[in-house]
Amino acid sequence: MILKIIIGLIIGFVFGYALQRTGITKYPRVMGMLLLKDFKVLKFMLTAVILSMIGFHFLGELSVIKINPKPLDWGKLVGGLLFGAGMGLLGYCPGTMMARIGEGKKEALLAAFGMVAGLFIFILYNDFFKSTFLASPIDGNLFAALGVNQWIVIVPAVILFSGLIYLVNKNFSDNKKIF
Amino acid sequence: MEIDNSKEWHWFKGGLVVSLLSIGTYVVFQAIEHRSYPFGVTSGFAYISAQFGSMFGELTETTIVKNYLSKAYLEFFILVGLVVGGFTASKISGTREPESIPATWKKYHGDNIYKRFFVVLIGGILLGVGAGIAAGCTTGNILQGWAHLSLGSIVAGASFFLTAVIAAHILFYKVWRTK
Numbered sequence: 001m002i003l004k005i006i007i008g009l010i011i012g013f014v015f016g017y018a019l020q021r022t023g024i025t026k027y028p029r030v031m032g033m034l035l036l037k038d039f040k041v042l043k044f045m046l047t048a049v050i051l052s053m054i055g056f057h058f059l060g061e062l063s064v065i066k067i068n069p070k071p072l073d074w075g076k077l078v079g080g081l082l083f084g085a086g087m088g089l090l091g092y093c094p095g096t097m098m099a100r101i102g103e104g105k106k107e108a109l110l111a112a113f114g115m116v117a118g119l120f121i122f123i124l125y126n127d128f129f130k131s132t133f134l135a136s137p138i139d140g141n142l143f144a145a146l147g148v149n150q151w152i153v154i155v156p157a158v159i160l161f162s163g164l165i166y167l168v169n170k171n172f173s174d175n176k177k178i179f
Numbered sequence: 180m181e182i183d184n185s186k187e188w189h190w191f192k193g194g195l196v197v198s199l200l201s202i203g204t205y206v207v208f209q210a211i212e213h214r215s216y217p218f219g220v221t222s223g224f225a226y227i228s229a230q231f232g233s234m235f236g237e238l239t240e241t242t243i244v245k246n247y248l249s250k251a252y253l254e255f256f257i258l259v260g261l262v263v264g265g266f267t268a269s270k271i272s273g274t275r276e277p278e279s280i281p282a283t284w285k286k287y288h289g290d291n292i293y294k295r296f297f298v299v300l301i302g303g304i305l306l307g308v309g310a311g312i313a314a315g316c317t318t319g320n321i322l323q324g325w326a327h328l329s330l331g332s333i334v335a336g337a338s339f340f341l342t343a344v345i346a347a348h349i350l351f352y353k354v355w356r357t358k
Contacts, residue, residue: 004253007207011218012260013267014200015318020268022193023184027281034347035355040190045321047194048201052326055202065205068215069329070320075312076331080338083309083316087339088346089302091281093317094310095220098258102265104277110296111303112224118307119221119228126243129312141328153328174190177182179283179354 016099025099027091032178034088039168046161053157057150069144071137078133086118186272201323217327219319220261221310222247222254228307287351313338 019025022044032038060067070076087093090111092100097115100108122129138145143153204218229247232238269275280295288294310316313335315324321339324332348355 001252003211005256007211008253008256009260009263011200011204012257012262013264014260015197015257016261016264017268018188018193018196018200018264019261020265020274021188021272022190023187024193025265028283031283031347031351034344035351036344037354043190044193044197045317047191048197048322049325051195051198052201052322053328055198056205056326059202059206065209066215067327069327070314070324070331070335072330072334075314076320076335077338079309079312079314080320080335081309081342082305083313083335084339084342084344085346086302086305086307086309087317088343088350089298090306091284091347093220094224094306095261095316095318098220098261099265099268102262102267103269103275104266105281106277106279107281107295107299110299111306114300114303114305115224115307115310116227116231118304118309119225119311120231121304121308122311123225123228123232123238123241123243123247126241133312138330140330142330142333143328145330150328157328173181175181175184179286179351 012098015095016102019096019099020103025092025096025103028179030087030091030096034091035178037172037178038174038176039172040174043165043169046165050158050161053154057154061150067141069139069141071139073134073137075129075133186274197322198326201326217319217323218257219254219315219323220257221314221316221319222251223256223258224307225311226251226255287353 023029024041024044029038029041033041056065056067059065090097092108092111094115097108097111101112143150146153201217208214208216208218225247229244229251232241232244233248238244280292284295306316313320314331315335317339320332320335325336
């Protein structure tokens with residue numbers, strides 16, 4: 001039990017520290033990305049995705065870990081659209097919300113209250129969601145669905161994301177005043 | 180016009196730290212808990228919601244409440260760690276600027292904090308319901324899910340961006356129109 005508390009605290013601390021130091025918790029940064037004018041948040045996210053993607057699948061191939069992909073169902077689309085609307089209204093997501101509370105941004109406390117209330121609604125009407133959006137999930141990841149070796153998907157994905165980082169990095173400054 | 184972001188980490192450094200955290204966490208979880216599951220932020224909030232749920236007779240026995248209460252204990256402490264991490268990072272870098280609502284919001288939508296609080300509350304609830312239905316937030320579905328090439332997360336992450344970009348363009352129509 002105590003081990004879980006310590007591990008949880010360490011994960012949160014490192015994550016919160018990195019998010020704050022990189023500037024991902026800043027309201028104008030996130031809104032700047034959503035207005036397609038400041039891409040630092042996107043570059044940070046895609047860098048993390050590329051490096052983790054290579055690491056996860058490499059360790060998976062060595063059987064150090066077992067990759068357990070999230071299933072596809074209509075909830076991913078419906079929930080995703082609702083979540084995105086919330087993220088656009090707030091200017092931050094659940095992780096950065098908590099780091100913002102640490103930064104002294106008071107409104108983030110109200111957002112956290114809303115998040116808990118929203119998940120309470122999800123719990124309360126869980127039977128309804130299970131019988132509709134979450135019914136008949138499709139298991140697996142992209143390469144399993146395509147029936148190919150994992151690296152045949154990973155290599156193009158890494159090239160695509162790296163290319164995207166290169167393009168936005170070349171065309172948009174991180175230090176331009178937008179607002 | 181340029182803004183001073185010299186105290187921020189480079190986006191690559193932030194991405195590298197987060198990817199090492201994601202991979203490290205996954206290996207640790209596999210070793211100590213025998214679970215093949217990445218860390219996320221939504222589960223921590225769901226743990227709090229489930230605690231509320233367990234106060235109501237008929238909800239206590241539902242699978243969803245039991246699941247969250249038994250599996251998301253560690254994740255609850257990630258939330259605590261995030262607040263401490265955000266606080267420490269902002270103190271160390273000297274970027275701690277407490278405020279009720281974002282200055283950028285005030286500039287375009289006025290000083291009325293209740294107007295912003297209303298938007299924040301609605302945004303928070305949408306985040307909660309959406310993350311519940313989509314089985315994860317930006318952390319679980321993009322930073323982890325995209326790295327795992329999960330079919331579900333690819334759809335969820337793309338949906339996040341779609342409505343978030345639309346909401347941001349509506350809120351900051353004037354900024355969007357200026358070059």
